[in-house]
Amino acid sequence: MALRYQRLYVNIDHVATLRQARRGRTPDPVAAATVCERAGADGITAHLREDRRHIQDDDITRLAATVTTLLNLECAITDDMLRLAETLRPAQVTLVPERREEITTEGGLDVVRHETAVRAAVTRLKQVGIRTSLFIDPDEAAVRLSHAVGADAIELHTGTYAHHPGSAAPLQALRSAATLGATLGLAVHAGHGLSVDNVGPVAAIPEIEELNIGHAIVGRAIFIGLDAAVREVREAMDEAREADRF
Ligand code: PXP
DSSP: OOOOOOEEEEEOHHHHHHHHTTTSSOSOHHHHHHHHHHTTOSEEEEEOOTTOSSOOHHHHHHHHHHOSSOEEEEEOSOHHHHHHHHHHOOSEEEEOOOOTTOSSOOSOOOTTTTHHHHHHHHHHHHHTTOEEEEEEOSOHHHHHHHHHTTOSEEEEEOHHHHHSTTOHHHHHHHHHHHHHHHHHTOEEEEESSOOTTTHHHHHTOTTEEEEEEOHHHHHHHHHHOHHHHHHHHHHHHHHHHHHSOO
């Protein structure tokens, strides 16, 4: 029997990165989201960073109005971001750490250090019916605390896995964290640095129900088009889950 279907959420931030290079109107990440949905994406992810380096407020407003699958808003725990989420009501909010000087989200949310703020944010979002996910490192304490603060889901940071090809430990850490999360009743997602070349072993982890993939799909789209770039990742995920039979 094949593993349960795994959702693919496409992160369209880097379509906006290209647009912002010229501060113009194209390429439009909202139009890209529609292409991704037609190619089989189960959801669209967008990260509104505090420095607005790629996605802009207006993009989120338009995405909230036009996404026909599910919108996953990634944001830091700030009052402004939480207010925006409360207004636009995306299906899901993934809370991420954010440092202005970083190139991308470099590590998971430090739930242990910021427990009070994380708990308050989760409570606030859940009160208006938004599904909450915490982007964390595959670490036992972070998984347990994510459950304790009431999150619906965890998104396991796959950056260490992606940046150490051939190393067994990062994949094992993802497997253990996924098993623990699912045992506690959390939905388990994963993402960061995944591509058609390295997604297989992560897609094959049975407890992981959703992957968030952005940069590699947008980069690949330059060569083969966005529709094909989404489809080839989808196929790689399906193949990995099909191959990993019980
Ligand atoms: N998940 C989260 C929480 C992220 O912050 C990012 C990067 O914005 C991704 C997934 C996607 O990572 P990548 O662009 O490397 O696929």
